[in-house]
Amino acid sequence: MTAGSGQVYVVTGGCGFLGSHLVRMLLEHEKNISEIRVFDLHLDESLRTLSNDRVRVRLISGDISRLADVQEALHGSHLVIHTASLVDVWGRVPASKITEVNVTGTENVLQACKEEGVQYLVYTSSMEVVGPNIHGDHFYRGNEDTEYRIYHKEPYPLSKAKAEKLVLEANGIKIKGGKMLYTCSLRPTGIYGEGHELMKQFHRQGLRTGRCVFRALSPAIEHGRVYVGNVAWMHLLAARQLQIHPSTLGGQVYFCYDSSPYKSYEDFNMEFLSACGFKIIGSRPLVPYFLLYLLALLNVLLQWVLHGFITYAPILNPYTLAVASTTFTVQTDKAEKHFGYQPLYAWEEAKMRTITWVKSLEVSGKDLKDVDEKSNYCCS
Numbered sequence: 001m002t003a004g005s006g007q008v009y010v011v012t013g014g015c016g017f018l019g020s021h022l023v024r025m026l027l028e029h030e031k032n033i034s035e036i037r038v039f040d041l042h043l044d045e046s047l048r049t050l051s052n053d054r055v056r057v058r059l060i061s062g063d064i065s066r067l068a069d070v071q072e073a074l075h076g077s078h079l080v081i082h083t084a085s086l087v088d089v090w091g092r093v094p095a096s097k098i099t100e101v102n103v104t105g106t107e108n109v110l111q112a113c114k115e116e117g118v119q120y121l122v123y124t125s126s127m128e129v130v131g132p133n134i135h136g137d138h139f140y141r142g143n144e145d146t147e148y149r150i151y152h153k154e155p156y157p158l159s160k161a162k163a164e165k166l167v168l169e170a171n172g173i174k175i176k177g178g179k180m181l182y183t184c185s186l187r188p189t190g191i192y193g194e195g196h197e198l199m200k201q202f203h204r205q206g207l208r209t210g211r212c213v214f215r216a217l218s219p220a221i222e223h224g225r226v227y228v229g230n231v232a233w234m235h236l237l238a239a240r241q242l243q244i245h246p247s248t249l250g251g252q253v254y255f256c257y258d259s260s261p262y263k264s265y266e267d268f269n270m271e272f273l274s275a276c277g278f279k280i281i282g283s284r285p286l287v288p289y290f291l292l293y294l295l296a297l298l299n300v301l302l303q304w305v306l307h308g309f310i311t312y313a314p315i316l317n318p319y320t321l322a323v324a325s326t327t328f329t330v331q332t333d334k335a336e337k338h339f340g341y342q343p344l345y346a347w348e349e350a351k352m353r354t355i356t357w358v359k360s361l362e363v364s365g366k367d368l369k370d371v372d373e374k375s376n377y378c379c380s
């Protein structure tokens, strides 16, 4: 197939952690496309070099919260994978900004699909549209039909839930040209893999404490995690099958899952960090929960006091502590039944790829040596 004869896909947020893996996945495994439009507020120019003689990777700088930008990006395209989002549960950006990007941005994508006659939309939602809630209700090996006390107060999960509702309600609406829009929503659990910003923070934090991770969470609390390559693969398959079986996938939600083990958030991270000589201290939480909660509240107070001077957004706050302390694991085969999804990467390969990347942080971080020397390894 020569460039130009295939379909045009738009990936919003295509320069992000998941988005960039998705672009590479489409290039490698999707033969029906001739152009991938990478729409993002912050362009990663390295993606432009991925173009080949079959597929053009076109970077489009734009703001999802501006309808005109979205309309221009979608003009003449065939399908949109909408991953652009402000992923913030730390108070880095105002709630209004999260709503503007995640909700209004999604409204704009839907409006542009309607006006530009784009028939297919795959939305990247999140486990957070379900939970865990801050009441400590565990979601243990749940699926898309599991009853759960959904309770949202935080801007991010609220915005993802509102956006997903808009996407699902838009399934079947009439668009330009008299056709119909078909939509589906994918809900990843905690994504890990090459490029995960949070893992970089945990790695750097651990270097400062002599490659020691001090256990804060009960090892019994399991958190579902999914490899970024498998999330990208599920998006590709959903995009492909939504076109072939729109009545099956249209209006549906699917958890993103693979064979990553069910572990506590900290123990799961140690699957990778231990390969760099990190050790977790304590078989049980080293400090009582109430003390952690007080520390989380102190962080909120400091964030408030420092607001306007600096953005103080530590990992620990009451919300992240509540989420981390509540089991949320999924066990489902809905994506397999509806569109033949099977993870592309087995756990061992996902683990090896992530470890290779984490190890590269050791090589690339110029300040690592200083940190190591200053921290006087506590765990020899």
Ligand SMILES: NC(=O)C1=CN([C@@H]2O[C@H](COP(=O)(O)OP(=O)(O)OC[C@H]3O[C@@H](n4cnc5c(N)ncnc54)[C@H](O)[C@@H]3O)[C@@H](O)[C@H]2O)C=CC1
Residues within 6 Å of the ligand: 012, 013, 014, 015, 016, 017, 018, 019, 039, 040, 041, 042, 062, 063, 064, 065, 082, 083, 084, 085, 086, 087, 101, 105, 124, 125, 126, 127, 160, 187, 188, 189, 190, 191, 192
């Ligand atoms: N990281 C995780 O563990 C999980 C992420 N998700 C979802 O996956 C998607 C991707 O998340 P990540 O890759 O982790 O985040 P990310 O922050 O790495 O990527 C988001 C991308 O969206 C872009 N973006 C932000 N605001 C924009 C705007 N106004 N206009 C255009 N582009 C904008 C950013 O520049 C970035 O490239 C998001 O929708 C997120 O809600 C869902 C479950 C878990």
Ligand SMILES: CC(C)[C@@H](O)CC[C@@H](C)[C@H]1CC[C@H]2[C@@H]3[C@H](O)CC4=CC(=O)CC[C@]4(C)[C@H]3CC[C@]12C
Residues within 6 Å of the ligand: 087, 089, 125, 126, 127, 128, 189, 190, 191, 198, 216, 217, 223, 265, 266, 315, 316, 317, 319, 320, 321, 323, 324
């Ligand atoms: C000591 C603890 C406070 C520390 O280990 C906290 C970990 C905490 C930062 C993470 C635990 C669970 C994570 C969230 C979960 O994976 C669900 C998510 C889905 C998304 O769509 C975005 C990210 C996140 C909210 C994720 C964020 C980090 C955690 C809260």
